[in-house]
Amino acid sequence: MAMRRFLGTYYAYVFLFDFMLAYAIYTALFELKGISIAEIGMLLAFWSASAIVLEMPSGALSDHFDRRVLLVIAPLLKALTFVCWGVANGNFWLYGLGFLFWSAGQALQSGTREALLYERLAEAGRSDEFDNILGRDAAAEGIGIGAGTLFGGLVAHFNMDWAIWLSIPPLLLGAGLAIGLHDNRRTYAADDGETPTTYLSHFADAIGEFRRHADLRFVTVYMAVGLITFELLEEFDQLYYLAVAVPIWLWGVLGGAVELLYAAASVWAHRLSGRPWLAWALPLLGGALLVAASLGDNPWYVLLLELAYVAIAPVAVLAEARFHRIMDGRSRATTTSALVVAQNVAGIAATLMFGFVADWLGILPAYGWAGLAMLPIALWVWLGQRRGMRAID
Template sequence: MAGTLYLYSFLDEFVLLYPVYALLFSETGLSVAETTSLFVIWSVTGLLLEVPSGALADVLSRRLLLCVGPLLAAAGFALWVIFPSYWVFAAGFVLWGVRGALTSGSLEALVYEELERAGEAERYAGLMGRASSVGLAATASAIGLAIPVFAVGGYPVVGAASVVACLLCSLAALAFPEHRAATAAGDEDDEPGYWAVLKSGLSEARGNRHVSRWLVLSAVAGAIWGALEEYVPYLGKELGTPVAWVPALVLLVWAAATAGGLLAGRAERVAERPFAVMLLAAALALAGGALSGELAGFALIALAFGAFQLADVVADARLQESIDGPSRATVTSVAGLGKEAVTLLVYASYGAASTMAGHGLTFALFAVPYVVVALVWGRKSPRP
């Protein structure tokens, strides 16, 4: 199980097109507004399909969905390189969005239930933390490798490498064990089973207080820092960092996030109040580092991002433990929907705030939601 999970996580993020697809759009003649509209199409696709696909993963084979998802991404990447145009790019982003929706929730539910079946559910946080770190390392490797590969073969070779990675990821999914029934309810008719599972999952997400708490933390912890990471180069330039050193700042942040994922297994059993204290300390580190006006402040920002990544993995583990009903993937997809919504909100808010307040102050402002969540978590609450 562990080896398959790590291989799948690596191949899922090892896409050489990531650092150059914006250049492909630009060289095809797309304007900034048109490129932005593609990102909106991508995000909206994920938002619309996140929860419905989660219910699908509770009715059908989760391993099947994990296999199909990368195939859709491979088709989209191939179309981009072979037939570059606005509408082909849009179709590729739709396929990419569907792929994300199919795999989000499916992977977490499959891994947790297989571990639970083997009596090893306590390993979940550690495994998923390491898997997230493997994914971050894969993205960093793809970015580094894309430079020489692009120099040799341009977009066709980079695109072909990305397609091959997706195909291998799809094959890796077939190695996952799965010992659950393919349908949860309504064996004679899949449609009633699907709607029953969807309703059950949404009811648990709304009505189970403990599930709701971890859903909120999962959405906030992972989405805000994940969106802010995109703006690290801008903050570095604002602080006077030479352009040649900006990638080093990005690498520092990624290294800290990777470490946070690796430490998640040890932190999974920490009580809620110490957990809240850690989250509060990380929020203060984020604000302090951003407002310091010094390059050394990035060390604090990196520590904060590592803590937020740790909190994200732990929140997912606690969420899985809190789910009682049969709709595990559906409930997990609600967390994914929350992350997508928060990410869009951060992007929109950052664009408006940074023009008026600068990047340092804007980073600090986004520490506020973490402070609020930490204070709420610090209050005594009943155990499930």
């Protein structure tokens, strides 16, 4: 009963953290408020860079102190994002400050959340269910994003500023719920009876994890280089919609629908465990769908694009679950934050490359080349498996 109550609170927290009505319109709002496209690009680059800088220090904080406190603070920091944007009225620096608060809030909860979940399951003797429950975690997040996008589009139809201000109440509610997410470690700087734990020692522990476990390095590269492609492409989907003439009123519906389908695929991901060949087969399938979508000359081709995102959902969940199962150290959140840093660094590089290709060849061919990039990635995973490496269980 206690675990059921914990999981219910946990899923609600995950949902509320991403139930942001602003997701549907914030870049468009910036432009309407007088921010140029070049300045928007600078803001997005600053967002990514600040996330990289803050991620591992916040992971070490999580390993050293009460995880619950950080989960309470995280949505409050993210709420300050929308306070800044709500009063900015075209002020570039206030939009930048908002992104800094967003990065700080995201960094505090990213590694913390998964570490807390794994530790609670391990304490209850249910760590073998982690991939199943992590799939539901991804589903709760996806449903939150999808619902926020859908309702944000509807609210913005009447007033875009409302979509910004109404993004704050879910975060305040999430902070309240986090009080019930008890950290089960006996001490927050707990040691193993040999070496005292300090804040800085968590960084050394994380480095040690990657040095000891070749599989951990393999999974990290797989998630940061292979799977991140599909996540970054979503940032360009509105340009794809324009290219294939999807009506603007349908954008929010498409965004919400793909998140719901992604959530469903994440929930069912655990049923595909025990098939390590899916680690190369599903990215290859997703790449083929991207290539097919790049041939589009009418709105129906967008269905191929959305299916590419859904195809990758199961291996994203299973790879993350394997990442946590490989770890054996006491600095779980810091090590997870290192994965997030790797994903952000790879994401920035891939975004710049995709933008260059899209500028040079056009948005549709750029999606096709992104799909073709899955060929060498799938080959690398297949060769790695022949050497005994596994990206998923």
